[in-house]
Amino acid sequence: YFYSNETTPSWKKVNYNSVYKDIAGLLEDEDYDDGSYGPVFVRLAWHASGTYDKKTRTGGSDGGTIRHTAEAGHGANNGLEHARDRLEPLKKQYPNISYADLYTLAGVVAVQELGGPTVRWRPGREDKTEADCTPDGRLPDAAQGADHVRDIFYRMGFNDQEIAALVGAHALGRCHTSRSGFDGPWNASPTSFTNFFYTELLNSTWVPKKWNGPFQYVDKESGQFMMLPADMAFKKDSEFRKYVEKYAADQDAFFEDFAKAFSKLLELGVKFPEDAPVYEFKTLE
Ligand code: HEM
Known part of the structure; x- marks a missing residue:
C-alpha cells in the first residue's frame, strides 16, 4: 500500500x-x-x-x-x-x-x-x-517550606537555581482570598515583570499578618504587600538565598535564568x- x-x-x-x-x-x-x-x-x-x-x-x-x-x-x-x-x-x-x-x-x-x-x-x-x-x-502547597518546595520541583526535574528563578514570577499578580485563601499583591507594580520578588523579600521586614485567614506574611511598614510561607523559604534556606541575593542584585541574570x-x-x-x-x-x- x-x-x-x-x-x-x-x-x-x-x-x-x-x-x-x-x-x-x-x-x-x-x-x-x-x-x-x-x-x-x-x-x-x-x-x-x-x-x-x-x-x-x-x-x-x-x-x-x-x-x-x-x-x-x-x-x-x-x-x-x-x-x-x-x-x-x-x-x-x-x-x-x-x-x-x-x-x-x-x-x-x-x-x-x-x-x-x-x-x-x-x-x-x-x-x-x-x-x-x-x-x-x-502542585506546591503555599503553606509549606523549603523541603516541600524541593520535593515538588525536583519531581519535575528542576534544581535549586531553577526553582529560585521560577518563583521570581511572584513579582506579578496577587493572591485572592476567593481562590487560594491568601490575600494581596507581592509588591506595588504587580503588572510589571521585574526582579521585585527578590528585592522585596530581602529589603522589607516581613511579619505575620493578623487576621482570621491562613498564615501568611505582610510587610511591616505598609501592611500592603505579602509573602506566602513558601516564599519565605527562599529567604530562610541558605541554598535558595544565594540565588535570591544574586537575582536581587542583577536583574539581567534573573531575566536570563527565568527565561x-x-x-x-x-x-x-x-x-x-x-x-x-x-x-x-x-x-x-
Ligand atoms: C499566584 C503559590 C510558584 C506564578 C500564586 C498564589 C499562590 C501561589 C497561593 C495565589 C493564587 C490566588 O489566590 O489567585 C505558589 C507556590 C509556588 C509557586 C507555593 C512554589 C513555590 C510559582 C511559579 C510561577 C508562579 C513557579 C510561575 C513561573 C504565579 C503568578 C501568580 C501566582 C503569576 C499571580 C496570579 C494572579 O495574579 O492571578 N502562587 N506559586 N508561581 N503564582 Fe505562584
Whole structure:
C-alpha cells in the first residue's frame, strides 16, 4: 500500500505570530484585578505544566488537561477559569491550535508583554482527554517550606537555581482570598515583570499578618504587600538565598535564568514533532 503523507498536522496550520498578537490584545482590562490578565495567564501556563512527574513521565502541559473538570477542580487551580475563559474566543478563532499550546503561549506572551525576557516557545502539543488528568496534589502547597518546595520541583526535574528563578514570577499578580485563601499583591507594580520578588523579600521586614485567614506574611511598614510561607523559604534556606541575593542584585541574570527555566517548564514531558520550530517572538511595544 502507498501511504500518502499529505495531511498537514493541525499545529502547522496556525500562524503563531498572529496568535501572539491576539493574546497580547487580551491582556489589558481595567475592570479585572490590577488591570491585566497577564499574571493569571502566567499562573495558568505554570499550573498546566507543573504537574509533570519525571519518573512516570506523566503530567505536564501536553494534553491541555487543565481545561477538564477533574483537573480544573483541584484546589490549587481555583480561579484559573478566568484565564481559560478569557482565552476561549481565540480557540474559536484558531481552531487548529491545541489548548495545550494556547495556554502555554499565553504565559509566554504575558511574561514578554509585561516587560520580561524573551521566552523560547515551540508548538506541537496535542490535547488529551479527561482520562489523562493527573491526580490532585502535584502542585506546591503555599503553606509549606523549603523541603516541600524541593520535593515538588525536583519531581519535575528542576534544581535549586531553577526553582529560585521560577518563583521570581511572584513579582506579578496577587493572591485572592476567593481562590487560594491568601490575600494581596507581592509588591506595588504587580503588572510589571521585574526582579521585585527578590528585592522585596530581602529589603522589607516581613511579619505575620493578623487576621482570621491562613498564615501568611505582610510587610511591616505598609501592611500592603505579602509573602506566602513558601516564599519565605527562599529567604530562610541558605541554598535558595544565594540565588535570591544574586537575582536581587542583577536583574539581567534573573531575566536570563527565568527565561530558560520557564521555557523548560512549559516543555516538560512534551513530545514535540521533530520539525516544530522554536519561536522567539518579538514583543509588541
Ligand atoms: C499566584 C503559590 C510558584 C506564578 C500564586 C498564589 C499562590 C501561589 C497561593 C495565589 C493564587 C490566588 O489566590 O489567585 C505558589 C507556590 C509556588 C509557586 C507555593 C512554589 C513555590 C510559582 C511559579 C510561577 C508562579 C513557579 C510561575 C513561573 C504565579 C503568578 C501568580 C501566582 C503569576 C499571580 C496570579 C494572579 O495574579 O492571578 N502562587 N506559586 N508561581 N503564582 Fe505562584
